[in-house]
Amino acid sequence: MTTELFVQYLFAGITYGSIYAIVAIGFNIIYNTTGIINFAQGEFVMLGGMISVSLLPYMPLPLAIGLAVLITMVVGALIEIVFIRWLTSPSVLRMIIITIGISILTREAAVHIWGDNIRSLPYFAGNEITTIGVLGARISPQVLWVVGVCGVMVCTLHLFFKTTSVGREMRACAANRTAAILCGINPRNMVTLSFVLSAGMGALAGCVMSPITYTQYDIGTGLAIKGFTVAILGGLGNSGGAVAAGLLLGIIEAFSVSVVPLAFKDAISIAILLLILFVRPHGLFGSGEAARLKAF
Amino acid sequence: MKRLLAILPLLIVVVLIQLLCTWTGTQFYLTQMTMAAYYSLLIIGLCVLMGYAGQISLGHAGFFAIGGYLSAALTTRNLMPYRQEWLVRFLDAGGLLQSGKDMYGADLLVVWPWAAAIFAVLIAALVAVLIGIPVLKLKGHYLAMATLGFGIIIYRLVLATPWFGEADGISGVPPFELLPGLVVRGDVSGRVQNYYIAWGVLIFGLFLLLNLIHSRVGRALRAIHGSEDAADAMGVNISRFKLQTFVLSAVFAAIAGILLTHFNGGIGPSEAGVMKSVRYVAIVAVGGMAHLWGAMIMGVLLNFLSLRGVFGSYDDAVFGLILILIMLFAPNGILTLISRKKEQAPEPAASKDEEA
Numbered sequence: 001m002t003t004e005l006f007v008q009y010l011f012a013g014i015t016y017g018s019i020y021a022i023v024a025i026g027f028n029i030i031y032n033t034t035g036i037i038n039f040a041q042g043e044f045v046m047l048g049g050m051i052s053v054s055l056l057p058y059m060p061l062p063l064a065i066g067l068a069v070l071i072t073m074v075v076g077a078l079i080e081i082v083f084i085r086w087l088t089s090p091s092v093l094r095m096i097i098i099t100i101g102i103s104i105l106t107r108e109a110a111v112h113i114w115g116d117n118i119r120s121l122p123y124f125a126g127n128e129i130t131t132i133g134v135l136g137a138r139i140s141p142q143v144l145w146v147v148g149v150c151g152v153m154v155c156t157l158h159l160f161f162k163t164t165s166v167g168r169e170m171r172a173c174a175a176n177r178t179a180a181i182l183c184g185i186n187p188r189n190m191v192t193l194s195f196v197l198s199a200g201m202g203a204l205a206g207c208v209m210s211p212i213t214y215t216q217y218d219i220g221t222g223l224a225i226k227g228f229t230v231a232i233l234g235g236l237g238n239s240g241g242a243v244a245a246g247l248l249l250g251i252i253e254a255f256s257v258s259v260v261p262l263a264f265k266d267a268i269s270i271a272i273l274l275l276i277l278f279v280r281p282h283g284l285f286g287s288g289e290a291a292r293l294k295a296f
Numbered sequence: 297m298k299r300l301l302a303i304l305p306l307l308i309v310v311v312l313i314q315l316l317c318t319w320t321g322t323q324f325y326l327t328q329m330t331m332a333a334y335y336s337l338l339i340i341g342l343c344v345l346m347g348y349a350g351q352i353s354l355g356h357a358g359f360f361a362i363g364g365y366l367s368a369a370l371t372t373r374n375l376m377p378y379r380q381e382w383l384v385r386f387l388d389a390g391g392l393l394q395s396g397k398d399m400y401g402a403d404l405l406v407v408w409p410w411a412a413a414i415f416a417v418l419i420a421a422l423v424a425v426l427i428g429i430p431v432l433k434l435k436g437h438y439l440a441m442a443t444l445g446f447g448i449i450i451y452r453l454v455l456a457t458p459w460f461g462e463a464d465g466i467s468g469v470p471p472f473e474l475l476p477g478l479v480v481r482g483d484v485s486g487r488v489q490n491y492y493i494a495w496g497v498l499i500f501g502l503f504l505l506l507n508l509i510h511s512r513v514g515r516a517l518r519a520i521h522g523s524e525d526a527a528d529a530m531g532v533n534i535s536r537f538k539l540q541t542f543v544l545s546a547v548f549a550a551i552a553g554i555l556l557t558h559f560n561g562g563i564g565p566s567e568a569g570v571m572k573s574v575r576y577v578a579i580v581a582v583g584g585m586a587h588l589w590g591a592m593i594m595g596v597l598l599n600f601l602s603l604r605g606v607f608g609s610y611d612d613a614v615f616g617l618i619l620i621l622i623m624l625f626a627p628n629g630i631l632t633l634i635s636r637k638k639e640q641a642p643e644p645a646a647s648k649d650e651e652a
Contacts (some may be wrong), residue, residue, distance in 0.1 A: 095575065225448065232441075270449050277438055
């Protein structure tokens with residue numbers, strides 16, 4: 001493999017990897033506050049892309065993206081308020097099935113609203129054939145947008161959780177719900193907020209990736225399962241781990257294309273998921289002792 | 297004996313439906329009833345796994361596809377060019393192959409349907425064991441995601457393998473002669489016969505599972521569902537029981553896939569899709585999780601409506617909505633809503649029955 005080809009694959013891997021990392025962090029935020037895995041996580045990414053494409057004819061690109069992210073956040077809040085907020089101590093099986101149902105309904109609504117055409121936003125800078133030379137490889141400036149936006153999102157989120165009072169309240173709920181209630185925090189609002197946050201992050205990722213990867217009504221399931229793979233790989237609830245694991249999975253996938261047929265690309269990442277679940281369910285970076293306290 | 301008597305009304309209903317359809321000249325309904333019965337065979341198997349053993353599986357369409365695709369490929373792919381190979385010669389010597397002519401009159405050498413079916417069931421069971429041993433150690437979200445992942449892998453494999461017809465699937469699957477005179481096939485002349493074959497298989501499966509859940513095994517499964525630690529402490533070998541139930545439900549799914557594929561004369565990749573698996577879970581949930589009769593009735597009803605095209609282009613949306621509504625308002629199934637109303641109504645006769 002030549003250096004150019006290697007760099008080319010590497011950047012493809014990093015692009016997809018940052019998207020997976022964002023989806024995985026979305027999983028983590030909701031998991032940390034509620035203990036449930038939101039199977040509809042990938043649908044937020046799809047919604048972000050779809051809504052921004054629809055808004056684009058009426059307004060400039062940054063505004064369309066901003067509005068799409070806001071709308072998806074409202075959808076996330078509505079989903080939590082309508083389907084989850086009022087359930088008292090539901091079983092895990094029940095929550096899994098409800099979020100799967102939400103994901104199906106969102107997807108079906110999307111196919112009836114937007115049809116099954118493939119859509120995409122225009123490139124943020126330049127066009128399809130604009131490239132930048134990096135070590136002999138040619139990469140699109142959109143790749144830098146994806147990586148940059150995802151990086152900024154992760155850093156902002158980290159600062160939000162560490163420095164703001166709302167962020168600290170959310171972490172308090174994740175650490176100990178009862179103690180948080182005793183401190184005067186309303187955990188229900190924190191759960192709603194976690195849905196809003198992860199919906200917004202997913203939507204923004206969906207917008208920046210749209211020019212390269214395209215948006216279709218059914219991309220959610222694939223993203224959800226890969227995002228989950230990454231979340232597990234990095235240790236569930238651990239966002240730093242999710243970034244590392246996301247990049248790892250993206251790069252493995254990109255290089256796997258040079259070895260096996262493209263059609264098996266998805267099968268490879270799922271095989272990794274199964275392998276990780278069987279061998280190290282607490283993830284590559286998680287601690288095995290802490291994992292024993294969780295219910296696998 | 298008691299359980300045989302409970303099945304008697306079902307038999308009567310099955311015969312009545314057939315007679316009604318024949319008298320009113322609406323025999324075309326029987327075709328969908330036949331298909332619905334095969335899907336329900338998978339669903340009652342999944343019901344035992346989900347409702348009684350408490351293990352969710354979002355990959356059962358995968359086992360259905362393993363059964364359907366293997367038996368379709370083996371009974372359709374012409375082995376004539378390979379007849380000098382030792383494996384084909386060996387199979388031929390064992391009487392496991394049958395020859396015929398294709399529509400152009402060329403010689404055709406394919407695997408005998410019974411041999412193909414048994415092979416498909418064995419492979420499905422083997423895959424279930426191999427997947428089940430690691431997967432069933434997981435719980436909750438992890439189990440759901442792992443089985444979902446298994447389903448997607450099977451879907452991707454059939455979609456990417458030329459031998460399984462890629463996106464076109466396999467068509468021209470020959471009839472399956474179960475016994476002399478009893479043929480699983482899709483043409484109009486065999487409609488009534490196939491209706492009874494499908495329902496015979498379904499009722500036999502239901503009878504087996506009813507016996508199973510009322511036996512020692514069934515009690516052990518419910519103990520596992522209640523609390524794995526407690527069941528373990530009582531001396532129940534939980535991993536063995538979970539695995540056996542997983543394999544059993546996989547075999548039910550594979551048999552359903554084999555028979556439906558021969559009935560339809562083909563199979564496509566959508567049968568292995570994730571939505572199919574989710575739909576099966578939805579139907580088990582509507583039926584009331586730990587309720588074999590509910591699962592069977594809902595399986596036949598919802599599949600029949602779906603196959604008749606009642607839901608139009610909202611087919612998947614309807615099943616998504618059903619899932620959410622049931623899980624939000626009646627996590628123990630629709631039937632419990634009705635029976636709870638009965639309990640609330642002061643009926644002395646009903647309470648007397650309960651005491652008896």
